[in-house]
Amino acid sequence: MRCVILAISNLLFNPACIVYANISRFKIITSGTDIVMTYVVVENCIKCKYTDCVDVCPVDCFHEGPNFLVIDPEECIDCTLCEPECPAGAIFADDDVPAGQESFIELNAELTKQWPVINASKDPPSDAEEWDGVEGKLQYLER
Ligand code: SF4
Numbered sequence: 001m002r003c004v005i006l007a008i009s010n011l012l013f014n015p016a017c018i019v020y021a022n023i024s025r026f027k028i029i030t031s032g033t034d035i036v037m038t039y040v041v042v043e044n045c046i047k048c049k050y051t052d053c054v055d056v057c058p059v060d061c062f063h064e065g066p067n068f069l070v071i072d073p074e075e076c077i078d079c080t081l082c083e084p085e086c087p088a089g090a091i092f093a094d095d096d097v098p099a100g101q102e103s104f105i106e107l108n109a110e111l112t113k114q115w116p117v118i119n120a121s122k123d124p125p126s127d128a129e130e131w132d133g134v135e136g137k138l139q140y141l142e143r
């Protein structure tokens with residue numbers, strides 16, 4: 001609903017507004033301001049990092065840290081391809097992030113600036129399965 005209101009508002013007041021729609025989500029780009037909807041990697045990726053997600057991303061917006069991946073919110077085009085690929089169920093739309101994990105929206109944006117792009121999958125950590133589903137993993141995030 002937030003997107004629809006913003007889209008109508010931009011169309012009324014800014015004829016240069018371009019609205020891209022993919023099924024139920026919008027990316028709205030005005031002449032001066034981007035209102036970006038993005039996907040977000042949340043806590044269960046920490047110490048799992050299977051990297052299946054990076055192979056399907058058409059715009060290479062995943063960045064890799066020592067034991068976690070993040071999505072660049074400025075590059076993500078909301079194609080939705082990565083979400084079902086994650087064996088750990090750790091990718092969500094930014095307006096669908098599980099309760100209590102909202103801080104990961106800002107964390108993805110922050111760590112994207114520090115970590116290099118990863119665009120090909122690699123072997124997961126040997127103990128990835130043991131960590132899959134463990135709660136409270138934010139304390140183990142390595143930067
Ligand atoms: S597939 Fe999921 S757990 Fe693996 S790196 Fe990507 S987001 Fe993290």
Ligand code: SF4
Pocket residue numbers: 039056057058059060061062071075076077078079080081082083
């Ligand atoms: S939604 Fe699409 S563009 Fe965004 S991170 Fe996932 S695969 Fe990449």
